[in-house]
Amino acid sequence: MTYIPSADDLEVITREVWTSFLDGDPSGLIAESGDMPADKITGCVYLSGAYTGSIMLQCSPPAARDAAAALYSMAPASVTQTEVVDALGEIANMVGGNVKSMLPGPSTLSLPSVVQGQLSVPGTRMVREVQLSWRAQPLFVSLWQQAS
Amino acid sequence: MLAMVIDDSSAMRLILGRIMRSLGFDVVDAPNGAEAIARLQSGVLPDIALVDWNMPVMDGLAFVNAVRREEKWRQITLMMVTTESEQSQIVRALAAGAHEYVIKPFTPDAIADKLALLGVLAY
Numbered sequence: 001m002t003y004i005p006s007a008d009d010l011e012v013i014t015r016e017v018w019t020s021f022l023d024g025d026p027s028g029l030i031a032e033s034g035d036m037p038a039d040k041i042t043g044c045v046y047l048s049g050a051y052t053g054s055i056m057l058q059c060s061p062p063a064a065r066d067a068a069a070a071l072y073s074m075a076p077a078s079v080t081q082t083e084v085v086d087a088l089g090e091i092a093n094m095v096g097g098n099v100k101s102m103l104p105g106p107s108t109l110s111l112p113s114v115v116q117g118q119l120s121v122p123g124t125r126m127v128r129e130v131q132l133s134w135r136a137q138p139l140f141v142s143l144w145q146q147a148s
Numbered sequence: 149m150l151a152m153v154i155d156d157s158s159a160m161r162l163i164l165g166r167i168m169r170s171l172g173f174d175v176v177d178a179p180n181g182a183e184a185i186a187r188l189q190s191g192v193l194p195d196i197a198l199v200d201w202n203m204p205v206m207d208g209l210a211f212v213n214a215v216r217r218e219e220k221w222r223q224i225t226l227m228m229v230t231t232e233s234e235q236s237q238i239v240r241a242l243a244a245g246a247h248e249y250v251i252k253p254f255t256p257d258a259i260a261d262k263l264a265l266l267g268v269l270a271y
Contacts, residue, residue, distance in 0.1 A: 020253035021163065071159040073166075083159070090157040093202065094252045097231020105234045109202055111156070 002051070005102040010130040010141045013098045014057075017091060018134070022070040033131045034138035036060070041084065042119045043092030047100055049107030053145040054121050055096035057088065061116075063137035064088055085114045095141060123147055149268070152194035153177040154184045154211065155229070156203040160252075164198055164229065167256045171269065181206030185214055194224055196268050198259075199246070201230035201237070209244055216245035225268050229254065 011031060019026050041064040043057045059067065068087035069076040089112035100109055113119065121144060129142040151173040153164045158179070165175045176192055178184035180203040197215070201208040208228060215221045227248040228241045238249050248262045263269050 017253045020255060068159070072162060086157055087159050090159050093157070094231050097233060097252065100231075101233035106236055107234075109232065111202055111204060 002104055003102070004127055004145070005099055005143065007128050007130045009102060010095075010099065010128055010143065011132065013095055014130065014132065014139075014141050016098070017094045021094075022067055022091075023134070028134060029139070030133045031130070032133050034133050036138050036140060039116060040118075040138075041088055041114065041116055043088035043112055043114045044119050044121075045092050045096035045112050046110040046121070047096070047103070047107045048110075050104040051100075051107050051145070053124055053127075053143065055092065055099050056119065056142045056144065057092045057095055057139070058142075059088075059134075059139045060137045063134055063139055066135055066137070067091060088112075088114045099143060149196070150174050150176065150192075150194040152184060152187070152192070152197040154179075154181060154197060154203070154208065155200040156180055157200075160200065164259075167259050168198070170256070171260055171263065180204055181208060181211030181214070184211055188215070188221060193221075196225040196227060196263070196266075198227050198229045201228060201232040201241070209241060212241060212244045212246050225266055227262060227266070229259075 015029055018029050037060050040058045044054050046054045064084050065076050065079050068079045068084045071087045092112045124144040124146050126142050127145045132139045151168040153161050155161050156179050161177045168175050182205045199208040212226055226246045228246045229250045231252045233251045
């Protein structure tokens with residue numbers, strides 16, 4: 001039986017990343033459902049090996065801009081698209097790497113991909129998701145698994 | 149003392165650079181292992197390199213292997229700073245010649261503690 005990290009695990013890992021690098025206030029991330037806009041930003045890392053799938057982090061463009069601003073310690077208005085892509089990729093990488101440590105191994109972690117909109121990986125299905133909000137903006141983290 | 153931060157994320161280079169400067173280091177950086185090797189070949193000789201694992205062009209493990217093959221770079225302390233947290237990966241990095249291993253996310257104190265353990269502190 002393969003252990004799949006729970007939604008609570010995803011939340012704990014995301015909170016750890018957020019508290020370490022984005023928002024020293026652990027209460028900044030709130031567990032609540034929300035509507036993700038169609039122009040969301042998606043950061044994703046892929047796993048292949050004993051576990052094949054992906055970990056996706058999705059947030060609204062304002063949340064992505066604020067996350068990049070926090071990571072770079074700069075004003076949100078000064079953040080460039082390149083910095084948003086770098087920041088979301090690195091955040092997805094950190095969340096994904098820590099989720100990977102809870103999955104069966106060995107597996108290989110890809111470099112992160114960042115796109116605007118929905119990222120679909122054919123042949124995979126979502127097995128876990130946690131819906132959070134940060135600064136009143138939606139932030140979803142999900143774990144996907146290749147269908148057997 | 150000189151630290152080299154090697155990470156493909158510019159945000160992470162900024163964060164680690166800031167931490168190392170706060171600890172008294174001068175800092176140079178590179179976005180992947182190949183560019184870091186080029187800097188070493190140009191004569192830059194850091195006291196410590198903080199090395200991400202997953203990077204394009206040349207990853208962190210290949211960088212560690214390349215550094216350890218060169219006698220003239222033996223004195224460089226190598227610390228992996230990465231999201232790769234599988235035990236088997238940690239063992240691989242240490243076996244290749246990395247001295248320490250820090251898993252992202254980290255705190256500035258965690259970096260300072262590891263440097264103290266290694267006896268690599270600027271002051």
